[in-house]
Amino acid sequence: xxxxxxVDDLSATQIHELLELTDHMVEVSSxxxxxxPALRGKNVVSLFFEDSTRTRTSFDTAAKRLSADTMNxxxxxxxxxxxxxxxxxxxxxxxxxxxxxxxxxKSSGAPQMITRWTNASIVNAGDGWHQHPTQALLDCYTIRTxxxxxxxxxxxxxxxxxxxxxxxxxxxxxxxxTMLGAHVTLVGPPTLLPPSLDGWPVEVSHDLDxxxxxxxxxxxxxxxxxxxxxxxxxxxxxxxSMYGLDQRRAAMLAPHALVMHPGPxxxxxxxxxxxxxxxxxxxxxxxxxxxxxxxxVLFTLLGSGSDLKGDAS
Amino acid sequence: MSRVVITGGTxxxxxxxxxxxxxxxxxxxxxxxxxxxxxxVLDATGCIVSPGFVDLHVHLREPGKEEAExxxxxxxxxxxxxxxxxxxxxxxxxAQDSVAVVEFVRQQGxxxxxxxxxxxxxxxxxxxxxxxxxxxxxxxxxxxxxxDDGNGVQDPQLMRHALEYAxxxxxxxxxxxxxxxxxxxxxxxxxxxxxRLGLPGWPALAEELMLFRDIELVRLTGVPMHFLHxxxxxxxxxxxxxxxxxxxxxxxxxxxxxTLTDEMLDTYDAVYKVNPPLRTRADIDALxxxxxxxxxxxxxxxxxxxxxxxxxxxxxQAPPGMLGLETAFALANTExxxxxxxxxxxxxxxxxxxxxxxxxxGRPVQVGExxxxxxxxxxxxxxxxxxxxxxxxxxxxxxxRVVRGKVRHTIFGGEPVVVDGNATR
Numbered sequence: 001x002x003x004x005x006x007v008d009d010l011s012a013t014q015i016h017e018l019l020e021l022t023d024h025m026v027e028v029s030s031x032x033x034x035x036x037p038a039l040r041g042k043n044v045v046s047l048f049f050e051d052s053t054r055t056r057t058s059f060d061t062a063a064k065r066l067s068a069d070t071m072n073x074x075x076x077x078x079x080x081x082x083x084x085x086x087x088x089x090x091x092x093x094x095x096x097x098x099x100x101x102x103x104x105x106k107s108s109g110a111p112q113m114i115t116r117w118t119n120a121s122i123v124n125a126g127d128g129w130h131q132h133p134t135q136a137l138l139d140c141y142t143i144r145t146x147x148x149x150x151x152x153x154x155x156x157x158x159x160x161x162x163x164x165x166x167x168x169x170x171x172x173x174x175x176x177x178t179m180l181g182a183h184v185t186l187v188g189p190p191t192l193l194p195p196s197l198d199g200w201p202v203e204v205s206h207d208l209d210x211x212x213x214x215x216x217x218x219x220x221x222x223x224x225x226x227x228x229x230x231x232x233x234x235x236x237x238x239x240x241s242m243y244g245l246d247q248r249r250a251a252m253l254a255p256h257a258l259v260m261h262p263g264p265x266x267x268x269x270x271x272x273x274x275x276x277x278x279x280x281x282x283x284x285x286x287x288x289x290x291x292x293x294x295x296x297v298l299f300t301l302l303g304s305g306s307d308l309k310g311d312a313s
Numbered sequence: 314m315s316r317v318v319i320t321g322g323t324x325x326x327x328x329x330x331x332x333x334x335x336x337x338x339x340x341x342x343x344x345x346x347x348x349x350x351x352x353x354v355l356d357a358t359g360c361i362v363s364p365g366f367v368d369l370h371v372h373l374r375e376p377g378k379e380e381a382e383x384x385x386x387x388x389x390x391x392x393x394x395x396x397x398x399x400x401x402x403x404x405x406x407x408a409q410d411s412v413a414v415v416e417f418v419r420q421q422g423x424x425x426x427x428x429x430x431x432x433x434x435x436x437x438x439x440x441x442x443x444x445x446x447x448x449x450x451x452x453x454x455x456x457x458x459x460x461d462d463g464n465g466v467q468d469p470q471l472m473r474h475a476l477e478y479a480x481x482x483x484x485x486x487x488x489x490x491x492x493x494x495x496x497x498x499x500x501x502x503x504x505x506x507x508x509r510l511g512l513p514g515w516p517a518l519a520e521e522l523m524l525f526r527d528i529e530l531v532r533l534t535g536v537p538m539h540f541l542h543x544x545x546x547x548x549x550x551x552x553x554x555x556x557x558x559x560x561x562x563x564x565x566x567x568x569x570x571x572t573l574t575d576e577m578l579d580t581y582d583a584v585y586k587v588n589p590p591l592r593t594r595a596d597i598d599a600l601x602x603x604x605x606x607x608x609x610x611x612x613x614x615x616x617x618x619x620x621x622x623x624x625x626x627x628x629x630q631a632p633p634g635m636l637g638l639e640t641a642f643a644l645a646n647t648e649x650x651x652x653x654x655x656x657x658x659x660x661x662x663x664x665x666x667x668x669x670x671x672x673x674x675g676r677p678v679q680v681g682e683x684x685x686x687x688x689x690x691x692x693x694x695x696x697x698x699x700x701x702x703x704x705x706x707x708x709x710x711x712x713x714r715v716v717r718g719k720v721r722h723t724i725f726g727g728e729p730v731v732v733d734g735n736a737t738r
Contacts, residue, residue, distance in 0.1 A: 087625045107627030108511040109581030128629075130511030171511055194508035195516070230497075 003122045004297055005111050006131040007175040015140060015176060018296050022141050025292035025299075028065060039068035042099040042302050046072045047089075048125070049105040054263060054287070055125050059102045059134075062294035066303070068099075086110065087117050094118040099302050103127070108168075121301045129166050135262055136172035138293040140180060142282050143217055145289075146258045153182035159211050161187040161243055162221030162270055165194050169262045170221060174202055185211060188243060191232040192223075208243055212252040218280075219260045220245060220270045236269050246272035258282050315352040316343075317729060319688055319722065322357025325654060326364050326677045327662050335362055337684040340727030345680060355722050355729060357688050363657045364675045365397025365428075365685035365723065367664040369458070369487075369565055370541060370613035371638065373399075373430070375421060376414070377406025382618035382705045384418065388427035389703040390616070390638040392730045395687035395720040398429040398665070398674045399616075399638075403440065404463040410435035410446040412454045419455070426738060427730050428723075429685075431668055434459045436475050436486060442467050445475060452482045457669030460487035462541055463588075465523050467493055472527065476536040485563075485667065487539040488527050490548070491589065495519035500628045502575040502590040510578060512628060515590045517545040524548050528555045528562060537561035539667055542615050544570045544589040546599030553608040563667050564603075565613035568644040569635055571600040573710060583624045583631030584710050587617070590633075604659055605651055611664035614641045618706035636709040639702050644711070646691055646718030653691060661687075688722035695719055703736060 003009065010018075028036055044063040046056050056072065063070045075089060090101070100121040103111045108128030115122050126132040143158075144150060158177050164170045164186050177184050178201045185203045186193060193204065205211055212218070223243075227233045240246075245259065250273050253259070259280045265271045275281040317337045324333045324345065334349035335342060373387035384401070391399045401418050403409030409418060415432040422430025434451040438444045440461040448459060459479070465488060466472045472488075479486055496515045501507050503514025524540060528551060531538050543549060543564050552564045574593055577585040585591060603609040617634025624631050645656050665675030676682040697714050699707040723731035730737055 085622055085625060086627065087622070105627065107629050110627045112581045113625075113627060128511050128627075168511060171509075195503045195514050196505040196508045198505035199509065 001300055003115055004133050004301065005115070005122060005124045007133050007136050007172045007179070009133070012179045015137065015179060018137055018293070018300060019141050019144055021296040021299065022289070022292045025295040028295070029292055035065050035067060037067045038299055038303050039063070039066040042068045043097055044068045044070050044100045044102065044298065045093060045098045046070065046102045047075060047093070047104070048073070049075050049110070050126070052104055052126065055104060058287070058290045059125060059294050061291050062298055065291070066295055066298060068298065068302070086113065090114050090117040094120060100298065123297060123301065126168050128168065130168050130171060132168040132172050134290070134294050134297055135169050136176035137297065138286055138290045139173055139219070139260060140176050141289045141293050142260065142286050143258065146282050146285065147216060147256070153177060153180040156182040156216045157185070157214055158182045158217040158219060159185045159187050159208070159215050160219045160221065161208060163192040163223050163227060164188055164221070165192050167221050173219065174200060178202070187211065189233065192227065209249065209252065212249055213254060215253065215257050217258045217260060218245070218253060222262065222264065222266055223270050240269050240272060244270050244272045250278060253280065256280070260286060263287070317353045317355065317724070317727070318349045318351035319355045319357045319362055319686070320349065322360045322362040322688060324362045324678045325657055327658070328677050330654065335678060335686070337724065337727050340684055342678065342680055342682050342684050345678060353729070355688065355732060357721070359692065360688050360690045360721055361653060362678060363687045363689060364661045364678060365687045365725065366395045366642065366660040367668055367670065367674050368396050368399040368614050368616070368638065368641070369539070369611055369664045369668055370462070370567070371399045371401060371616040372404065372618065372634065373401045374618055375405065376417065381620045384421035384430055385425040385427070386703060386705045387616065387618070387638070388422060388425040388430060389736045392427040392723045392725065392736055393703050393720060393734070394638040394640070395642050395689055395723055396428055396638060397685035397687070397723065397725045398431055398668065398670055400431045400433050400458055400668050402462045403433050403435045403460065408435050408440050409433060410438050412450050415451060415454055415456055427736065428725050429670070429674070431458070431670065432456060433487070436461045436466055437471070440464050442471065445471070445478060448479055448482055448484060452484050456484070458485050458487050458539065458667070460489060460541065462487070462489045465489050465491040465493065469526055469530070473530055473534065476530055476534040476538070480534065480536045485537055485539050485669070487541050488523065489541050490520045490523040490527070492519045492522050495522070498629065499590070500586060501578045502592045504575060504593060506575045506578060510581070512578070517547060517592065520545055520589055521547045521551060524551050528560065531555070531560050531562055532558070535561070537563070540564040542567050542570065542589060542613065543600065543603070543609060544592050544596060546596050549599045549603040549608055553603065556608060563610040564608065565611040565664070566600045566604060566609045567613060567615045568637060568641050569710060571597050571604070572644055572648050577710065578628070581628055583626060583628050584635065584708050586628055586631055586633050587615070587635050588633035601649060604649060605655070610659065611667060612641060612645055612659045613664065614638050618704050619708050621707055624708050634708070636702065636704050636706060639704070640697055640709065640711055640716065642689060642720060643695070643716035643718040647716045684724050684727040686724040687720055689718060690721050691718045693717070693719040
């Protein structure tokens, strides 16, 4: 595997292998000195054309735990308009010697374009509305451990609730969850669904309450205020009353059900209840697992020939 | 004065098909027959000798974006594509909304001397959709086709007034049908592909809604309209019904809309970004049916050069448009299941009539007619190579594609401007 651009790039077997490897990375992360020399001498560059402190920090931590060298380029997405093209940016930084770029961009497809201009591996850390494959992997890992489903998600019922249309997380999660055997239902107002769901192996519902008692996983997406400007939503309050997780809805969930959110959360909108009061909340586990999953991804892309033994002394 | 003869070809025009040599002197056809001789012989063995092609829709980028194309390089691409006249779209900088700019474009076309460059005029000043451009002055300066191409005229009241005002001037208003409120940020066809790729969609409805509005305005005013680059099956049906109702409407389709689908965007390569966007297989079938039954009057290229670096951007940042002049005949010849007479009709004499140049382009190949001719080899197979195109830009979506049919010679105003596939100037 040279790049990780999309969940499309992965088979179910490859997802399982990455999740197995994540188990090792969790173990590494639990050591007193959570660091191995696996990627010593490798240069991992974070190229964030869109701000995301949490994802960048997660990748950065992952790379450092594998002893890679790391560089951060926070490039404003407008730099293209200011004169330097995306191609020039990539070629310039590549010339410094880069083994992997971790790319976040507001434009769908930008990481795929970048593969044309560099020999480095590209890890998509989120592109537009398109894909966020490491989020899908960390979500799979969280469900796998949270529900003790090591072999498959067969029979699991997962609802993804909210702004599916504009969500790279939803696109990635739908592919990954269904590839592992889960049954996925998308829930939200029609204005926040993609214009066509042809070829999506999902069901659609607008009635969250009817689904709740049957769910193994309730996955809430962030809903942004600007959706009201485009007349996609009448008000955040109305969204919250129809699709937000409040005390009443939380009580309808099965006791074993997990509640997940990619962050950052809108408290009072999609998350009305304090997640600290939700026994099934996985939100902080997702964050912790994110580092281990990204270690597994970077190791898979760059770590050929090295192993995970020893420490980084 | 020298005498040029085209020998060994088959003449095909609106009056049919016959074997014959064509002799040209002083810019006119002086003899059509067999065994003709002259000072300069152009071999047309195996070729069709046709009236030259007329492209209703090209972007030559001059003035304003000469790094992408100039009137000279665009004219050369046109000549190599068999075109003897092209209508230059008005989205230049400054826009073609004044006699001064229109005269400049025409003059640059004359200087290049490779085909007749027909400047279009804007419908509204600066193509801003706010105030009418001076149709009367521009018509007096020889402008026949008016459009805000790149933008649709959004305001229905302004569009109604434009048609009413245009009526007595005998000009044609051409619409780029796009309801802008429905295409905010859109980069590709709205459907299953854009949903999967996470890209904002350009719904078919945005084209059809304005087309419907304008057909009804034509019904109201009786003033003729031309519809640019139809891209959807419903659009073809709307024009078909309007024609059945006897309304004075005409329409064009581009080669890319009848050869490529939105699935090309899977690559995220901005070379496939175009406005209106590439659509679906069903739309392609409808456009082909429209060309076959006469609903669509013309193939127009919407030749839209863009400097390479501008297309090396993410889809939402790259400009829309693709090259078309040098590949149009080959694609029509390869992809349309039409008799050659029909292909030539939609490339030559039908668009000549819409452009208002039927007195000198798309004429029958007969003694006394102006010598604007395309000599084409319909069986010549070739591979599209971006670096071998005459256009200043490289944004063809057909790189590497093998197509059938090539222009061997182009005669413009009696002068061979393309000989054996090479431009002579």
